[in-house]
Amino acid sequence: MYDPQLHHDFRLLLSSTKNVKPLREFEPFSQRAFANLSRIKKLFNRLYGSLDQAEEQYWLLIQDLIHAFKERSLPLRRQDLDREAKRDWYLNEKLVGMMLYVDRFAGKLSDFEGKVDYLTELGINWVHLMPLLKSPEGSNDGGYAVSDYRSVDERFGKLEDLKRVADKLRSKGMLLTLDMVMNHTSDQHEWAQKAKAGDPFYQDFYYFFEERFMLDEYEAGMPEVFPHSAPGNFTYVEELKKWVMTVFHKYQWDLNYRNPIVFREMLKVLLFLANLGVDIIRLDAVAFTWKIPGSTSQNTEEAHVILQLMKACAEVVAPGFAFIAEAIVAPQEVVRYFGEGENYGRECEIAYNATFMALLWDAVASSDTTLLKMGIEGIPPKPKGTTWINYLRCHDDIGLGFEESHLYSLGKTPFLHKKYLVDYYSGNFEGSPALGAPFAFNPKTGDARISGSLAALAGLEKAVAEQDQDLLDQSIRKILMLHGIILSYGGLPLIYYGDEIGTGNDHSYLDQPDKSYDNRWMHRPIMDWEKADKIEVEGSTEARIFNGLKKLILLRKSSPEMADHNSISIEDSENPAVFAFLRWNMEGAKTLVISNFSDSPQYISSALISRCGFTPYATMDKLEGEAIRMYHDLLEVPAFGQYWLTDLPTFEAFQAAKEMDKLKQEFEWPRGN
Numbered sequence: 122m123y124d125p126q127l128h129h130d131f132r133l134l135l136s137s138t139k140n141v142k143p144l145r146e147f148e149p150f151s152q153r154a155f156a157n158l159s160r161i162k163k164l165f166n167r168l169y170g171s172l173d174q175a176e177e178q179y180w181l182l183i184q185d186l187i188h189a190f191k192e193r194s195l196p197l198r199r200q201d202l203d204r205e206a207k208r209d210w211y212l213n214e215k216l217v218g219m220m221l222y223v224d225r226f227a228g229k230l231s232d233f234e235g236k237v238d239y240l241t242e243l244g245i246n247w248v249h250l251m252p253l254l255k256s257p258e259g260s261n262d263g264g265y266a267v268s269d270y271r272s273v274d275e276r277f278g279k280l281e282d283l284k285r286v287a288d289k290l291r292s293k294g295m296l297l298t299l300d301m302v303m304n305h306t307s308d309q310h311e312w313a314q315k316a317k318a319g320d321p322f323y324q325d326f327y328y329f330f331e332e333r334f335m336l337d338e339y340e341a342g343m344p345e346v347f348p349h350s351a352p353g354n355f356t357y358v359e360e361l362k363k364w365v366m367t368v369f370h371k372y373q374w375d376l377n378y379r380n381p382i383v384f385r386e387m388l389k390v391l392l393f394l395a396n397l398g399v400d401i402i403r404l405d406a407v408a409f410t411w412k413i414p415g416s417t418s419q420n421t422e423e424a425h426v427i428l429q430l431m432k433a434c435a436e437v438v439a440p441g442f443a444f445i446a447e448a449i450v451a452p453q454e455v456v457r458y459f460g461e462g463e464n465y466g467r468e469c470e471i472a473y474n475a476t477f478m479a480l481l482w483d484a485v486a487s488s489d490t491t492l493l494k495m496g497i498e499g500i501p502p503k504p505k506g507t508t509w510i511n512y513l514r515c516h517d518d519i520g521l522g523f524e525e526s527h528l529y530s531l532g533k534t535p536f537l538h539k540k541y542l543v544d545y546y547s548g549n550f551e552g553s554p555a556l557g558a559p560f561a562f563n564p565k566t567g568d569a570r571i572s573g574s575l576a577a578l579a580g581l582e583k584a585v586a587e588q589d590q591d592l593l594d595q596s597i598r599k600i601l602m603l604h605g606i607i608l609s610y611g612g613l614p615l616i617y618y619g620d621e622i623g624t625g626n627d628h629s630y631l632d633q634p635d636k637s638y639d640n641r642w643m644h645r646p647i648m649d650w651e652k653a654d655k656i657e658v659e660g661s662t663e664a665r666i667f668n669g670l671k672k673l674i675l676l677r678k679s680s681p682e683m684a685d686h687n688s689i690s691i692e693d694s695e696n697p698a699v700f701a702f703l704r705w706n707m708e709g710a711k712t713l714v715i716s717n718f719s720d721s722p723q724y725i726s727s728a729l730i731s732r733c734g735f736t737p738y739a740t741m742d743k744l745e746g747e748a749i750r751m752y753h754d755l756l757e758v759p760a761f762g763q764y765w766l767t768d769l770p771t772f773e774a775f776q777a778a779k780e781m782d783k784l785k786q787e788f789e790w791p792r793g794n
């Protein structure tokens with residue numbers, strides 16, 4: 122929107138800011154600013170318009186943007202322009218991610234550099250390095266309690282090391298994700314320390330209450346995130362004789378975004394991380410950032426405005442910088458983080474598909490994909506240009522909140538079904554091969570979530586311990602089948618470190634007082650590199666999983682229909698144990714992914730294949746690279762088996778492809794082609 126006064130003032134501000142010469146270099150920035158200034162103002166005023174300092178703070182914010190752009194390196198500015206032209210750089214079928222703790226995976230950042238080849242060997246070209254900014258020794262929630270957003274914790278090295286890693290990844294064409302812990306700081310952060318020392322300016326950075334009754338209205342509506350280890354949402358600060366809001370642990374103080382200075386400070390942190398060379402930022406706990414007394418204080422309108430405003434500002438400074446919303450909330454709520462209404466598609470580009478993840482685990486425990494299908498269909502459509510992170514495991518627990526009406530319609534009682542799943546994955550159910558554990562059991566509600574590594578939940582750990590060959594084979598198939606799904610389902614696959622070699626639970630956390638209260642540490646292993654070496658041993662469990670995954674990754678990358686343009690349809694397999702979906706693109710490429718969630722072979726009819734536009738007897742499975750064989754119009758899907766079905770190339774097409782290959786080898790294509 123054209124706003125002459127705003128634009129005039131902006132020009133004035135820019136030209137009076139030091140070191141913005143040559144102005145020519147600021148051209149793309151100014152253009153983007155002109156396009157966004159009024160929107161930024163509108164969003165800013167929705168949060169802060171009623172404050173006396175609103176106008177002043179708005180211009181300070183704009184000045185922050187100028188400074189941040191000034192700090193942005195030339196290669197990153199150039200990359201921004203490229204990415205603006207290729208808006209779908211993060212929707213790509215070529216992208217495959219892994220998340221890992223640098224210290225637990227490799228040691229220091231400098232050691233991590235030496236492990237990058239291991240990742241590329243698997244086909245990983247995007248890494249999420251879990252929290253590595255400065256955080257207190259001892260309890261720090263795995264780094265999600267940051268005490269300094271501008272330095273790297275010495276456990277990992279120095280800021281210089283992080284910059285070097287970022288550069289190295291970029292030079293290899295790999296993407297980097299870091300966390301932005303935006304809802305809270307550590308109680309050791311300078312702001313918290315100053316607040317504790319009595320400085321009212323910094324007390325305003327947090328939610329403080331002098332009397333208990335003042336917070337009761339907040340507390341009444343707020344659920345507890347860690348009821349077992351951190352009950353309640355407030356902590357008494359003895360020094361001040363005041364209560365401070367602590368939704369997570371008592372050492373994680375919730376930031377008060379009602380204060381525009383907090384917003385600005387956190388935006389500066391965000392842009393600082395962008396300027397380090399982070400490509401995609403994971404915004405932690407985005408659902409929690411704006412509290413309203415009496416409400417759950419999650420997913421509030423204002424929490425969305427905060428993100429929209431951050432996005433609009435980031436677009437001006439660093440348009441090649443994407444946001445992941447870490448909102449582990451109901452599907453109707455998650456999609457709102459992509460932006461809705463006039464902000465449709467203008468909030469976060471990426472969000473965790475936690476519902477899909479939990480539904481997959483439900484289907485595994487039930488050998489039945491009905492709830493999975495219903496659940497997916499219940500996820501509202503997302504805007505084009507946005508995408509999911511599809512994952513099986515991460516550093517957190519698995520929440521089991523399913524749509525209750527779906528469960529009732531299947532004749533299941535939500536509470537009992539959840540209990541079944543918790544028992545199943547804790548190995549407390551007859552016949553369950555799982556070795557996980559309940560997480561955050563809440564005696565008040567009877568609620569619980571699940572901890573445990575993929576290998577533990579899928580039965581592999583038990584198979585190894587009991588030397589049960591059948592169970593071993595079965596769990597490897599299960600692990601590959603599940604990965605095959607996240608690698609082909611619409612979105613970005615994110616593999617959890619250690620899962621590529623079937624790492625089991627790690628119980629060493631129990632001896633560490635800073636971790637023993639939190640059993641999520643059982644699935645945050647110290648990487649066992651001797652085990653990883655076994656990927657070279659033919660037939661070993663590690664080799665079977667690693668190579669199986671590698672193949673799936675290669676196949677994803679060579680199937681352009683795997684790029685996420687909302688091009689997916691869930692298909693009716695007419696067999697509850699079998700999950701089927703079709704991926705396609707506008708150029709006519711398509712793949713039908715069929716997965717069997719049971720431990721016995723299942724059959725699907727050729728009608729499914731025909732319905733998806735294939736000729737049943739001229740269809741091949743990309744995974745095996747051969748034509749499928751059907752008997753009496755039925756296709757057998759082995760126990761925990763999977764197909765990626767596509768057209769069998771005709772003899773002519775095959776010949777033509779061969780010719781093409783020959784041609785490619787004989788000619789060197791002219792440059793620039």
Ligand code: OTU
Pocket residue numbers: 262263265302346369405406407408447448449516517518
């Ligand atoms: C996130 O968690 C992180 O992933 C957790 O590791 C942190 O403990 C937490 O934030 C605090 O920083 O906020 O939006 O196990 O699923 O706390 C959801 C519970 C979150 C997590 C939940 C999640």
